[in-house]
Amino acid sequence: MSAPAVPTGRVVVIGGGPGGYEAALVARRLGADVTVVERTGLGGAAVLTDVVPSKTLIATAEWMTTASLAPELGVGGPQAQRPTIDLAAVNTRVKALAAAQSADIGARLEREGVRVLLGEGSLQDAQHVAVRTPAGRDDLVLEADVVLLATGATPRVLPEAMPDGERILTWTQLYDLAELPSRLIVVGSGVTGAEFAGAYSALGVDVVLVSSRDRVLPGEDADAAELLEQVFTAGGMTVLGRTRAVAARRTADGVEVELSDGRVVTGSHVLLAVGSVPNTAGLGLEEAGVRLGPAGHVLVDQVSRTSARGVYAAGDCTGVLPLASVAATQGRIAMSHALGDAVAPLSLRGVAxxxxxxxxxxxxxxxxxxxxxxxxxxxxxxxxxxxxxxxxxxxxxxxxxxxxxxxxxxxxxxxxxxxxxxxxxxxxxxxxxxxxxxxxxxxxxxxxxxxxxxxxxxxxxxxxxxxxx
Missing domain, CATH: 3.30.390.30 (FAD/NAD-linked reductase, C-terminal dimerisation domain)
Structure with missing residues (x-):
């Protein structure tokens, strides 16, 4: 028996992160001609600079935590020494794993018949995507029946604390460090800040965590956050609550961070973990009829539709929930809806x-x-x-x-x-x-x-x- 006919069309996906590449795979399975436009590398920030690298670093930190239990479990003796960390080797492994994961995604898309273009995509209108190649020319315009925006987000920075990639860092720049910081100041106690603060503390770094709220992880369960803060402080971390960083400056051999309460904290490095901003500026979205929210996020409904007919969006650029799993789900839903397959609207009820x-x-x-x-x-x-x-x-x-x-x-x-x-x-x-x-x-x-x-x-x-x- 022949397979039932499925809708076909030209689908252009701008962004190759989880929302983009998962959508591309669904669209191909439904018979569409699919092109993914990606400016840096497949997998997006989730694979190249965010989720995969950070969790790889954290996996190393977990081994250090486990090693600290050795005497309690009867392993080693009085002369047993704490393992040492070669951060250059750790970061080499981090970047290699990220690159390997990106290559795996590329190979999968190629096997499925998805066309991948390296460049920056923007909307001429709801049916045309302009692609600026690395050479810097708008030398390609793709016609599309369906467009998916999956452009992600980038770390937010402070006007008086601009990252330099050496001492003042965002979380995307940590993996170029060759040596452990002697004292790391982490600004921001949300999920990203808490994860990196905990990881570097486990690696043996003196960590200062600056929290604008009265506890770390203000968006998480109160009992869980309280327990984590107790673990942090018991491990030697300094947690400064109810204060904000207003500036960060280079010194002769490190940094100094000025806080809103007037204190100045010194360290060797500072990590800015103060949220992210959606990558939606300069893409021609509003001109094409795509409505944006006050913070620049693409407004979508529960099947990932934007206000422009035929244009969908998924992932961190929508501000729905900044999780790779949610981005992937949004992308899959978008393509199923756009190409006429059975689909259930996005529900966050069961999202872990x-x-x-x-x-x-x-x-x-x-x-x-x-x-x-x-x-x-x-x-x-x-x-x-x-x-x-x-x-x-x-x-x-x-x-x-x-x-x-x-x-x-x-x-x-x-x-x-x-x-x-x-x-x-x-x-x-x-x-x-x-x-x-x-x-x-x-x-x-x-x-x-x-x-x-x-x-x-x-x-x-x-x-x-x-x-x-």
């Missing part, structure tokens, strides 16, 4: 997120702050990982599992996992939230003994209500 600190913090579903804000009735149960037998064996002392459920139906509303590899442990809770399972259904699943995931089932059992006649 993770902070790659030590311990990791994984969340899914509604947060406790959101439940309170909306007046949603809920019950909560929490257990520390220190009671888990597998955690005891591994020398794990910090962490917990927290579960939110509706008091009458028992439906799992959200969850928080704090501990080693929380990013892996959160998956059963993601399934529970996405499929509206009850705490009893979660508890009925038999877990391995001993295992870290056993605490998830135990927390769910704590939410059981005996039926009343």
């Amino acid at each position: 997120a993770n902070v790659f600190t030590t311990p990791e913090i994984a969340t899914v579903g509604l947060s406790e702050a959101r439940l309170r804000e909306t007046g949603t009735p809920y019950e909560v149960s929490t257990l520390p990982l220190a009671r888990n037998p597998r955690a005891k064996m591994l020398g794990v002392h910090e962490g917990f599992v927290k579960l939110f459920a509706h008091p009458s139906s028992g439906t799992v509303l959200g969850a928080v996992v704090v501990g080693p590899r929380a990013s892996e442990q959160v998956f059963p809770l993601t399934l529970a939230v996405a499929h509206r399972m009850t705490a009893d259904q979660l508890a009925d699943a038999i877990t391995v003994y001993p295992s870290m995931s056993g605490t998830i089932a135990e927390v769910a059992r704590m939410l059981h209500h005996r039926p009343v006649d």
